[in-house]
Amino acid sequence: MQLRRKTIAIGVLALLLIAIYLFTGISSNWDYILPSRGMKVLAIIVTGGAIAFSTVIFQTITTNRILTPSILGLDSMYLLVQAGVIFWFGSGSIVMMDSQYNYLLSVGAMIIFSFLLFKWLFRRGENVYLLLLVGIILGTFFSSLSSFMQVLIDPNEFMMVRDRMFASFNNINTNLLWISILLMLIAFVSYLPLHKYIDVMALGKDQAVNLGVPYDKVVQRLLIIVAVLISVATALVGPVTFLGLLVVNLAHEFMKTYKHRYLFLVSIFFSIVALVGGQLIVERVFTFSTTISVLINFVGGIYFIYLLLRENKA
Template sequence: MRANDEIESTGTAGPTKIDTSTEAAHPTAAAVVNGGDRSGTGARDGRPPRRGSATAQRSSGPLPTKRSQRRYWTMIIVLAVASAGIALGILAWDNPMPITDPGFWLIAELRLTNLVVIALVALCQSFGTVAFQTVTNNRIITPSIMGFESLYVAIQTSAMYFFGVTAIVELKGLVPFIVQLVLMVGLSLALYGWLLSGRHSSVALMLLIGVVIGGGLGSVATFMQRTLTPSEFDVLSARLFGSISNSDSSYLPVSIPLCVLACLGLYLCSSRLNVVALGRDMTSNLGLNYKGELLKVLFFVSILMAVSVSMIGPMVFLGFLVAMLAYQFADTFDHKRLFPMAALIGFVVLGGAYFVMKNIFYAEGVVSIIIEIVGGGAFLLVILRKGRL
């Protein structure tokens, strides 16, 4: 009787008070108590929340607090300004003509091709790596694990081994570029379709077989390289470094549409990628075809990686570095916000590396060296400070 009296007296005294710390930690539970307001910011019994309370400041979106929103947009603005500065530096630095002279713009126009290549590779690596890490549910691996770089190395080495130095020169054209794209995309689609279309499909098995194929192609390429003459090996080595100078303006009419369509396709799948990131069981329970979404995303990723590798050569560490920094700076798992952040970081990293190597070390185009140094240092810093990615 005494307990019932206490319950009745509590019920007549008014609504139950809830600790604001509990509401901040569990906004969904607070919303249920607040009369069904799902955002966690609504009033109880029609009364507005107190100013400065945790419920008034939080929301259920990907950026739940005003502080996280300010941080995200501040980073976007800073990266956009840095990208514009790097682009201007690439076009104008060490230009012998004054900016008012028509010759200045002629020289800047010649440098514009490299700037477009940097933007394309940054888009391909950023979008492709973030999407690949999402569907594989692993923040350490990159699409290079599927053997794209190894296939590129095998193609270049085979051309040198069977046809000599002249074959390397002849491979720098639109037709060889398209052939490399078709081979890379075809190999990846055959691998995806075979391993993910069966009844017992497994992403882990797909990754394992990709590692084996990549290792096998690398071993064959290494064997052929050891039989080359020193002069042939020097010419081949220049093509096997990730370098902006490996690109050609004739590649752009094919690579630009492919890159734009694949990036647009992944961006339109952002909300579905948010669900796929929850895992196979949760995705199926929420009504999505997990296998279909997986194949669609991997198809776009294979196009992006094939374009990137065929344009400038192997760039193993760039995608990992960009994805890692994007998660750190964006502080959200929403792909609609991760993709733009990753693209800007990719341009800043790749464009900055190109500017430094060209104007300080006078090693024009060879950007893979500085990217691996910076990327390895950033990886160790994040691991040692936070203990996680």
């Protein structure tokens, strides 16, 4: 009962912030402003939900609350695609001018990269920790290659790449939003048959295997779901590196439970609170002089350092 009350409390807080964002500060042009804000809120729910959901799964697989799916190198892959398109084809190419082509290319590249990486490693019988190590190495390589391309391109075109480095909800393409929702629903439906294993997997590989979980098969399917969700969220608005780390750890601290049905909901609610609150600050306090990802990464980075220091003391 107490867990339900806590979940409802965070849900109410998320709804309250959404209402404040939607309905405050509108003096005229309701027909334009309200739908525009509504699309931003929907994009926030989609992005925040995908990142929070995938981070909970990823931390359960790795049994580590400091790691996030960004360690797989998907954010670096996204930036490499953006820089590579401009480097080879220029800013006037159809991929840069048409957001739908750019979205499909980005999502496709990240998902294909993840699938090939998972298939190669698990076919060799390797474990998740080698996957993390390879992800760090490839992510660093992609980031270095992207930086090299950015140095060589025209300064005006570099500004286009820089804009893609930070998440933004200010210009959301409606068609891309519906495609993202569809892909998220497919990922969620794919997850449902695996939900019965997730609480047991939090105990670790040995315990999960002893309790009858087909561990390797489940992990492979869960990692593909994680890759799809992160790819969709990143391609839709851009990378938000520390959001998953921040909201999932807050959910663990607030709920004090191993039950994933509560952790999923509260992590998503915290994600909505962080993104809607951050968007309010960006628009009403900083008047669009910064981006929401800068705020989230600033707070998340401080919280990450706190977690490291706390683990070191323990």
